Amino acid sequence: MAIPRIAFIFAITAFLAGLGVATFSELRIFLPALLRGAVVTVQVSVLSIALFLLTAFVAGIARAFGTAPVRWSAAIFVEVFRGTSLLVILFWFFFVLPEFGVVMPPMVAAVLGIGLNFGAYGAEVVRGAVQSVPRGQTEASIALNMTQFKRMTRIIIPQAVVITIPGLSNLTIELIKATALVSAVTLTDITFASVQQNQLHYRTLEIFAITVLLYYCLAQFIRFGGGWLEDHFSRHLKPRSA
Amino acid sequence: MSEPKIRFDKVLKAYGPLKVLEDLDFHVDASEVVTIIGPSGSGKTTVLRVLMTLEPIQGGVMYVDGEPLNMMMSDGQLVPASKAHVRRIRDKIGMVFQSFNLFPHMTALENCIEAPIHSKGMAKSKAIDESMDLLAMVGLADKRDHYPSQLSGGQQQRVAIARALAMRPEILLFDEPTSALDPEMVGEVLSVIRRLAESGDYTILLVTHQMGFARDVSDRVCFFDGGRMVEQGKPEALFGHPRNERLKQFLSKVLEAV
Numbered sequence A: 001m002a003i004p005r006i007a008f009i010f011a012i013t014a015f016l017a018g019l020g021v022a023t024f025s026e027l028r029i030f031l032p033a034l035l036r037g038a039v040v041t042v043q044v045s046v047l048s049i050a051l052f053l054l055t056a057f058v059a060g061i062a063r064a065f066g067t068a069p070v071r072w073s074a075a076i077f078v079e080v081f082r083g084t085s086l087l088v089i090l091f092w093f094f095f096v097l098p099e100f101g102v103v104m105p106p107m108v109a110a111v112l113g114i115g116l117n118f119g120a121y122g123a124e125v126v127r128g129a130v131q132s133v134p135r136g137q138t139e140a141s142i143a144l145n146m147t148q149f150k151r152m153t154r155i156i157i158p159q160a161v162v163i164t165i166p167g168l169s170n171l172t173i174e175l176i177k178a179t180a181l182v183s184a185v186t187l188t189d190i191t192f193a194s195v196q197q198n199q200l201h202y203r204t205l206e207i208f209a210i211t212v213l214l215y216y217c218l219a220q221f222i223r224f225g226g227g228w229l230e231d232h233f234s235r236h237l238k239p240r241s242a
Numbered sequence B: 001m002s003e004p005k006i007r008f009d010k011v012l013k014a015y016g017p018l019k020v021l022e023d024l025d026f027h028v029d030a031s032e033v034v035t036i037i038g039p040s041g042s043g044k045t046t047v048l049r050v051l052m053t054l055e056p057i058q059g060g061v062m063y064v065d066g067e068p069l070n071m072m073m074s075d076g077q078l079v080p081a082s083k084a085h086v087r088r089i090r091d092k093i094g095m096v097f098q099s100f101n102l103f104p105h106m107t108a109l110e111n112c113i114e115a116p117i118h119s120k121g122m123a124k125s126k127a128i129d130e131s132m133d134l135l136a137m138v139g140l141a142d143k144r145d146h147y148p149s150q151l152s153g154g155q156q157q158r159v160a161i162a163r164a165l166a167m168r169p170e171i172l173l174f175d176e177p178t179s180a181l182d183p184e185m186v187g188e189v190l191s192v193i194r195r196l197a198e199s200g201d202y203t204i205l206l207v208t209h210q211m212g213f214a215r216d217v218s219d220r221v222c223f224f225d226g227g228r229m230v231e232q233g234k235p236e237a238l239f240g241h242p243r244n245e246r247l248k249q250f251l252s253k254v255l256e257a258v
């Protein structure tokens, strides 16, 4: 835990220092644009992560526990959204669907595309976790005459959630990096804002230093949060210390 | 003649072409303590697992208190049982596993009250009262807030027994309850089972390799071989004067090993 924490603090400090230096120099001319981009990146990330987690759990649990038609639907969803490139999915949502009368704002298209694409990957993580809960847990639940619903919600899923944390936090970090593609649907995120500002002002080093630090901070934040959640949920698996 | 507590009528259990139980006729009377012995792979565990409905059977009928378990009556005909029917009958049966199978994310007490609350719909305070009595009975009242990972094997198995009892079963199934334990912990678990056997409150079906214990607590011992019950009788008779050749071989092997 110590190294990510130090790296996190270091990165935040560096980011703020960078902002400070920029504010006191002529660089402040491009800062507002970068900040607006950062806000878009964070917005897309937060909303997509919510959809990603929801999709991962719904589709993963459907694949593990569903009746045959439910399992197949979930499997088809996973195959479609995993087998296609995110960029192409974004184009579909933003440019192709309007041809069928489905028009959505760029933010919605971005969040749907990213959330569903990563949700399909996450579904496999969730399914794997659910299936890795030992068979004896199911058998004990049956012997205690629990319904399948109670067995799922009270015994299997709580144990599976802990197992999903490392996999899902890795995917979350990948998701944040993938938000750089949203300029394809006309959103100006921090990456696109950097490119624009660089073309205007030619302050390549400063601009991209700020950009890279933003991504790094977000990733550290997830890594840190994931580690904390994992520790928190697996306390009971450690022998009692006192 | 009164109905036996448990009755197997020509039960067939097969994994693909492998017949693990073949035309098994078998019964256990109310409050009877029956031990199943036999070589590895003879189908002992399978008898308990099919009765607990952990495995479907491919033929025959299992009865509890005269009511079919895997089937049900509909218009005077036996038809495959509905989930609700199975749940109603299964409520009378509890099982203790070789590998405990406690819920690792719950404390000892939470393990015990989980099913009474969420399966039987018992009030939480009542479930806690009853489960604390049971934990005290198995000598673990002070471990109520410990997680399974914080308990020894013997303690985990005693929690598992308390958890099964919390559902107020009439029938208790034990599948080699001490096989996964370090030798010094076997005694504490056997003494709990002995008390349950002697109380007369439960009909008990036990699979064990502890021949001395089987002889002590059983009303009847059944010897299984190759998916069939080849000999059964009072423990003194079965251990003292075995008739079947395979049983003689089996006994000389296990008694030698002790």
Ligand SMILES: Nc1ncnc2c1ncn2[C@@H]1O[C@H](COP(=O)(O)OP(=O)(O)OP(=O)(O)O)[C@@H](O)[C@H]1O
Pocket: B015, B018, B020, B038, B039, B040, B041, B042, B043, B044, B045, B046, B047
């Ligand atoms: N899931 C399964 N798939 C295929 N065969 C199985 C399965 N479970 C058990 N068997 C087979 O069924 C037979 C009986 O198994 P069972 O577990 O009832 O034996 P047992 O008498 O309890 O043996 P042990 O003393 O080793 O526990 C064995 O031949 C075993 O290989």
Ligand SMILES: [Mg+2]
Pocket: B044, B045, B046, B176
């Ligand atoms: Mg066995």
